[in-house]
Amino acid sequence: MLKVGRLINDAPLRWSAAYKEFYRAVVELRLYDEFWQKNVPIPTPRREGTGVRVLSIGSGSGEVDSAILRKIMQNQSSVNLYSRVVEPSAERLRDFKDLVQQDTSLSTVKFDWRQQTVEEYFSESDGAKFDLAHAIQVLYHVQDHHATLRNMWEQLADGGYLFALLLSGMLTKTNHQHTRIFADKIGQGELQHEMWKWFPHENDRDRLQTSHITSGDVTRSLESMGISYVIAEVDVDINIAECYKEDSETGRLLLDFLTQTSNVHAHPKMRSAVLEYCLRNSSMVDDKVLFKARNAAITARKNTKK
Numbered sequence: 001m002l003k004v005g006r007l008i009n010d011a012p013l014r015w016s017a018a019y020k021e022f023y024r025a026v027v028e029l030r031l032y033d034e035f036w037q038k039n040v041p042i043p044t045p046r047r048e049g050t051g052v053r054v055l056s057i058g059s060g061s062g063e064v065d066s067a068i069l070r071k072i073m074q075n076q077s078s079v080n081l082y083s084r085v086v087e088p089s090a091e092r093l094r095d096f097k098d099l100v101q102q103d104t105s106l107s108t109v110k111f112d113w114r115q116q117t118v119e120e121y122f123s124e125s126d127g128a129k130f131d132l133a134h135a136i137q138v139l140y141h142v143q144d145h146h147a148t149l150r151n152m153w154e155q156l157a158d159g160g161y162l163f164a165l166l167l168s169g170m171l172t173k174t175n176h177q178h179t180r181i182f183a184d185k186i187g188q189g190e191l192q193h194e195m196w197k198w199f200p201h202e203n204d205r206d207r208l209q210t211s212h213i214t215s216g217d218v219t220r221s222l223e224s225m226g227i228s229y230v231i232a233e234v235d236v237d238i239n240i241a242e243c244y245k246e247d248s249e250t251g252r253l254l255l256d257f258l259t260q261t262s263n264v265h266a267h268p269k270m271r272s273a274v275l276e277y278c279l280r281n282s283s284m285v286d287d288k289v290l291f292k293a294r295n296a297a298i299t300a301r302k303n304t305k306k
């Protein structure tokens, strides 16, 4: 039976292969990199002589993490930097450690490696506090995004920042200042929400129990906890032309990643619904079919001393 939105749980190896194909299909990765670099908050030491502490949830192989750490050091060259890394995949954690070994600019960072899921990590708190807690492209995979955000918030020191980056979707206008919302509904996040309308009874799981979590779920969680945030969005084009080639394994993997669903090609009804939706919401440029992955960066600052 087709389990919508459970690719990483149902077929972790296929998810890894699909993830690689997805990144290959991004047309201008530079736009995405510039976006998160512009939006990630850069903490400074709370008091003179103290360091900066970063909590990373789901670091992957550490490319984004290490760029964030370098940014913090660029801002404050002699800062004492501590980075606690929570990542369940042994392979990705090993790649991250290799990256750190090779990058001399990170030699002064004190790393604290935790090969754990976020659920395991938060079940045994040591009371540590952080100046930045980030979850970048990760909240889709945690068991409970609301609990994860609440726990991250609890581990923030006064003045610390929470930063979440994920696909955009289901945003509603809010009263929060500086909120910038695109009015139209397009792209990968909205495709995933549409899938729940097309196949409401495909499995018994609630959408929030799958990887189909988008920015609207995060902002709703923050609002329910009375946390103010700012949000920014960017559109990144994905060339999905391969998905329309019947026998292309690249296309099949890409389709699985877009839907976070395993082996969509084996389910003709879903495959054609997804391909039609994508085509309706894509632009054609030369031989490319450009579909949008809209991403949202959400930042909240903890300030208990008002």
Ligand SMILES: C[S@@+](CC[C@H](N)C(=O)[O-])C[C@H]1O[C@@H](n2cnc3c(N)ncnc32)[C@H](O)[C@@H]1O
Residues within 6 Å of the ligand: 057, 058, 059, 060, 061, 062, 063, 064, 086, 087, 088, 089, 092, 116, 117, 118, 119, 135, 136, 137, 138, 141, 142, 143
């Ligand atoms: C899409 S990658 C994002 C990696 C990195 N943050 C980035 O932006 O490049 C998602 C990561 O979340 C990790 N992950 C999956 N389930 C998790 C969980 N329950 N707790 C923490 N991390 C998890 C995966 O192993 C993977 O490395």
